[in-house]
Amino acid sequence: MKKIIRRDFIKAAALTTAAAGAWVFPSCTNPKNESPAVVSSKTYEWKMVTTWPPHFPILGEYADRLAEWINKMSSGRMQIQVYGGGELVPALEVFDAVSQGVAEMGHGAAYYWAGKIPAAQIFTSVPFGMNAQQTNAWLYDGGGLDLWRDLYSRFNLIPFPCGNTGGQMGGWFNKEINSFSDFRGLKIRMPGLGGKVISAAGASTILSPGGELYTNLERGVIDALEWVGPYHDHLMGFHKIAKYYYYPGWQEPSAVLELIVNKNAFNSLPADLQEIIKVAAHSVNVMMLSEFEAKNSEYYLLMKNKEKVQFKKFPDEVFDRLMKTTTDVLNQLAASDAASKLVYDSYKNFKTRIAPWTDIIESNYM
Amino acid sequence: MKKIIRRDFIKAAALTTAAAGAWVFPSCTNPKNESPAVVSSKTYEWKMVTTWPPHFPILGEYADRLAEWINKMSSGRMQIQVYGGGELVPALEVFDAVSQGVAEMGHGAAYYWAGKIPAAQIFTSVPFGMNAQQTNAWLYDGGGLDLWRDLYSRFNLIPFPCGNTGGQMGGWFNKEINSFSDFRGLKIRMPGLGGKVISAAGASTILSPGGELYTNLERGVIDALEWVGPYHDHLMGFHKIAKYYYYPGWQEPSAVLELIVNKNAFNSLPADLQEIIKVAAHSVNVMMLSEFEAKNSEYYLLMKNKEKVQFKKFPDEVFDRLMKTTTDVLNQLAASDAASKLVYDSYKNFKTRIAPWTDIIESNYM
Numbered sequence: 001m002k003k004i005i006r007r008d009f010i011k012a013a014a015l016t017t018a019a020a021g022a023w024v025f026p027s028c029t030n031p032k033n034e035s036p037a038v039v040s041s042k043t044y045e046w047k048m049v050t051t052w053p054p055h056f057p058i059l060g061e062y063a064d065r066l067a068e069w070i071n072k073m074s075s076g077r078m079q080i081q082v083y084g085g086g087e088l089v090p091a092l093e094v095f096d097a098v099s100q101g102v103a104e105m106g107h108g109a110a111y112y113w114a115g116k117i118p119a120a121q122i123f124t125s126v127p128f129g130m131n132a133q134q135t136n137a138w139l140y141d142g143g144g145l146d147l148w149r150d151l152y153s154r155f156n157l158i159p160f161p162c163g164n165t166g167g168q169m170g171g172w173f174n175k176e177i178n179s180f181s182d183f184r185g186l187k188i189r190m191p192g193l194g195g196k197v198i199s200a201a202g203a204s205t206i207l208s209p210g211g212e213l214y215t216n217l218e219r220g221v222i223d224a225l226e227w228v229g230p231y232h233d234h235l236m237g238f239h240k241i242a243k244y245y246y247y248p249g250w251q252e253p254s255a256v257l258e259l260i261v262n263k264n265a266f267n268s269l270p271a272d273l274q275e276i277i278k279v280a281a282h283s284v285n286v287m288m289l290s291e292f293e294a295k296n297s298e299y300y301l302l303m304k305n306k307e308k309v310q311f312k313k314f315p316d317e318v319f320d321r322l323m324k325t326t327t328d329v330l331n332q333l334a335a336s337d338a339a340s341k342l343v344y345d346s347y348k349n350f351k352t353r354i355a356p357w358t359d360i361i362e363s364n365y366m
Numbered sequence: 367m368k369k370i371i372r373r374d375f376i377k378a379a380a381l382t383t384a385a386a387g388a389w390v391f392p393s394c395t396n397p398k399n400e401s402p403a404v405v406s407s408k409t410y411e412w413k414m415v416t417t418w419p420p421h422f423p424i425l426g427e428y429a430d431r432l433a434e435w436i437n438k439m440s441s442g443r444m445q446i447q448v449y450g451g452g453e454l455v456p457a458l459e460v461f462d463a464v465s466q467g468v469a470e471m472g473h474g475a476a477y478y479w480a481g482k483i484p485a486a487q488i489f490t491s492v493p494f495g496m497n498a499q500q501t502n503a504w505l506y507d508g509g510g511l512d513l514w515r516d517l518y519s520r521f522n523l524i525p526f527p528c529g530n531t532g533g534q535m536g537g538w539f540n541k542e543i544n545s546f547s548d549f550r551g552l553k554i555r556m557p558g559l560g561g562k563v564i565s566a567a568g569a570s571t572i573l574s575p576g577g578e579l580y581t582n583l584e585r586g587v588i589d590a591l592e593w594v595g596p597y598h599d600h601l602m603g604f605h606k607i608a609k610y611y612y613y614p615g616w617q618e619p620s621a622v623l624e625l626i627v628n629k630n631a632f633n634s635l636p637a638d639l640q641e642i643i644k645v646a647a648h649s650v651n652v653m654m655l656s657e658f659e660a661k662n663s664e665y666y667l668l669m670k671n672k673e674k675v676q677f678k679k680f681p682d683e684v685f686d687r688l689m690k691t692t693t694d695v696l697n698q699l700a701a702s703d704a705a706s707k708l709v710y711d712s713y714k715n716f717k718t719r720i721a722p723w724t725d726i727i728e729s730n731y732m
Contacts, residue, residue, distance in 0.1 A: 039405045039441045069645055073439060075405045075638035131728060133499060133532070133659060140653060141660035166499070167727035230723075247726045272441035276642070279435055282649035287506060293499060294507035297723035304722070311726070356670070357596075357663035360613045360677070361533035362497060363729070 039077075040270050046080045049098065051091040051108030054084030057232060058295070059257065062163050062288045063107040066259065066280055073276045080105065095260065099155045104265040107162060110148075110258050111192045119339040122347055123148050123159070125255040127194050127326045129347070132164040132254040132289055134354050139256070142350040147343050156263045160281035163257035163288035166296065168249035169233065170314060171226035172217065172242035177314060180321040189213060189225040194251025196329045197322060217241055226251060229292070230299035239303055244312045250322055257288070405443075406636050412446045415464065417457040417474030420450030423598060424661070425623065428529050428654045429473040432625065432646055439642045446471065461626065465521045470631040473528060476514075476624050477558045485705040488713055489514050489525070491621040493560050493692045496717050498530040498620040498655055500724060504716040505622070513709050522629045526647035529623035529654035532662065534615035535599065536680060537592035538583065538608035543680060546687040555579060555591040560617025562695045563688060583607055592617060595658070596665035605669055610678045616688055623654070 048067060052060035067080035085091025089102060095113045098106040111121035123144070130138060138144040139161050152159045175186060184202035195205040208216050208225070216222045218241045225242075226249070227233050239245070259281045266274060303309040314322070334341040414433060418426035426448075433446035451457025455468060461479045464472040477487035489510070496504060504510040505527050518525045541552060550568035561571040574582050574591070582588045584607045591608075592615070593599050605611070625647045632640060669675040680688070700707040 039407065039443065041405065069641060072641040073638055073645060075636070077405065133655065136652060136656040137659035137663070140656040169727075249727065270441070272439055275435060275438040279439060279645055279649045282652055283645045286502060286648055286652035289499065290502040290506040293503035293720065293723070296727075297503070297720040300723045300726070301719060313726075353667060354659065354663040357659070357666045360666070360679075361535075361615065361662075 039272070042077065042270075044078045044269065044273065046078065046105055046265070047088065047103035048080050048082045048105040048107060049085075049088050049094045049103040050083060050106065051085050051094050051112055054082075054087065056084070057235060058288060058291055059163070059165075060084060062257075062284050062291075065287075066107065066162065066284050069280050069283065070273075070276055073280065074273055078273055078276070082107075095155070095157075098260050098262050099157055101156075101262050101264065104262050106258075106260045108258060108260075109255060110159070111255075114192070117151060117155075117339070118333060118337045119151060119343040121193055122340065122343045123256060123258070125192065125252040126330070126347060127197050127251045127253075128323050129253055130351050130354070131358075132166050132256075134351065134358060135164070135254050135256060136161070136285065137354060138347065138350040142353075143346055144343075144350070147346055151339055151343070152260065153263070158261045158263050158266050160259040160261070160278065161256050162259035162281040162284045164285060164292070165228060165252070165255040165257075166289050166292045167254060168226070168229050168252040170246035170249050170251070171224055172233070172238045173224040173244045173246055173312075174217070174220075174242055175223050176244060176312070177246065177318055179315070180318050182318075186224060187222045189216070189222050190251060191226075192251070193326075193329065193333075194226065197251070197326050200325050200329055201322065214238065214241065229296045230303060231292070231295035234299045234303060239307055239309045244310050245303070246312050246314055248313075250314070250319065250326075257284075259284075405638065408443065408636075410444045410635065410639065412444065412471055412631070413454065413469035414446050414448045414471040414473060415451075415454050415460045415469040416449060416472065417451050417460050417478055420448075420453065422450070423601060424654060424657055425529070425531075426450060428623075428650050428657075431653075432473070432528065432650050435646050435649065436639075436642055439646065440639055444639055444642070448473075461521070461523075464626050464628050465523055467522075467628050467630065470628050472624075472626045474624060474626075475621060476525070477621075480558070483517060483521075483705070484699060484703045485517060485709045487559055488706065488709045489622060489624070491558065491618040492696070492713060493563050493617045493619075494689050495619055495713070496720070497724075498532050498622075500717065500720050501530070501620050501622060502527070502651065503720060504713065508716040508719075509712055510709075510716070513712055517705055517709070518626065519629070524627045524629050524632050526625040526627070526644065527622050528625035528647040528650045530651060530658070531594060531618070531621040531623075532655050532658045533620060534592070534595045534618040536612035536615050536617070537590055538599070538604045539590040539610045539612055539678075540583070540586075540608055541589050542610060542678070543612065543684055545681070546684050548684075552590060553588045555582070555588050556617060557592075558617070559692075559695065559699075560592065563617070563692050566691050566695055567688065580604065580607065595662045596669060597658070597661035600665045600669060605673055605675045610676050611669070612678050612680055614679075616680070616685065616692075623650075625650075 048063060050060060050063045052063065055061055055064060063082050067082050070078050070080060089097040092112060094106040094108050097103050109124045111124035114121040148159050180201065183198060186203040187206050188198060188203050189206050189208045190198050199205050206222050208222060213225055214237060217225055227236060261277065304311060330344060334344045414429060416426060416429045418429065421427055421430060429448050433448050436444050436446060455463040458478060460472040460474050463469050475490045477490035480487040514525050546567065549564060552569040553572050554564060554569050555572050555574045556564050565571050572588050574588060579591055580603060583591055593602060670677060696710060700710045
């Protein structure tokens, strides 16, 4: 954006309030029209593989809607078949499938690829990190998305932020957490960087497929688990078998979902369809978060007021020590891998910059 | 969304983690393709009038970008000429111009039309109301946008949320506010519902065009003013002449910008262009907020750390009494007008529902 000096700015501001007359400036913005009304009638039939069960609430539903919107905006010239995890390729092979062109698109979350690209998980969520609004500001206007594109470019992929869960819950516990030492020996299902932190705190993190979580918690195979938030957790029925529902979700203060597109496939599209995909991804980003917030707020009240679920806040001492442990885990990650250091430094610097602003505006207001 | 019972949900969740094999279900989502690859080559040349000075930072720039994205997505079939306020029609005549078809589109804020439709201002911002994330949840998933559409329908308009400023500042003051009674006799520029509240608190609200604000504050014609936030306020140079910069912006905890489209013009468009406009508006909604947050956080630190601007927080007593006065003002608004009551009840109910969730997740986290 061109630099604006105060005098011009005020002059401009004066203009808009000068309601005296309709001043017409013939030289105002004229959208560039380099290719007027030339629309290729070629139809693209693409596949979108996802890490979600088919039509999974909110997450899978927005993959469906993304396809539907792109179809409508392109007047049917772009038809995307959406596959749930395991339908065309297993959920955890979405990245490779799109990278190799088995499917042209994928919807999921970058932290699923941590084994292959440790830095990727920073784009999804960082324990004690930024909330959804801050993260979007980092991605779109703080250099985050540029780093993400560079990182994925090596894998022949173009990433787009495409949805956000908003703040999550801290998880369901059958054991009360009164001090940091209560994590010692706790058998808990917690994936991602949060899992690494809680392991460092002495817990045993257990890998447990979504479909077995309920039974494992019921039978004591695990003592605790973290899933998503009130809406999804209620659908899973955890409130029927767990004693306490802890907050806040320090491990995922927001989680960015991703759309990945095979680079060759994207580059083969006409410019209008490329733009349609980009703008549709932005749209999912705001719409999914809104639905998460609406549903989670509803199910939180349902569980709290009607179903008398026991909500518990992590004690301050526990919270503080989890925070310190998180710093250690993130520093280790940055020390172990150059890309992680690059992305984490950018993330951390932006968080340092935006936190004081959020603090005076949002925190004081709340 | 169809109701999902727990058993099906778990079954679905199990599927996605069943990485054992690639289970292919031939019956998965197939995007409806009712009009395959039939694209009208008709070109639409539209006008967008705005309430902003031409290319006004962020606000006007996103009006330009909206036109640019629509142009690209439609392959030049939809060309929108963007006019700053006063160029084609005066800023405050945007609503009428689009309603009457003088222009097909407008970008601005609903609270500018409070004189005509008192309820409209609730869609932009409510003092002590919801932040951007909560407001989006209300609009898109809590019935807010449906009410907005009903209200504007009578004026031959279709509204779309199209941008958000995020939380604003409380304004620049040359007089210290130590108690509620300090508002008595204060000459302040503060528009909208916030202005009504501060009038009820005893201040004299002065209408002052944007271009005269600096001079009026410098010469003591006004004692205080509210503009936007650190980025825009810095461009205006208020930090050079005002003693204190107060926070938080109780009067506008977020402000929704609107895109309005003439209903006849919209209905005359083919379905693909209608969808393109809708999705582009969603996109502006998330992108503008991200830029506001990025820029405001940067300019807040610049003013605080380098330029040593004196930031002051409203004392608790002042804040509490402003809140009580706000309740009175909003109740009066609802009592005076049936549409305002309908919209305000919906807003208030949603706020009551979402506030406890925001409180445990975002507030505790911060």
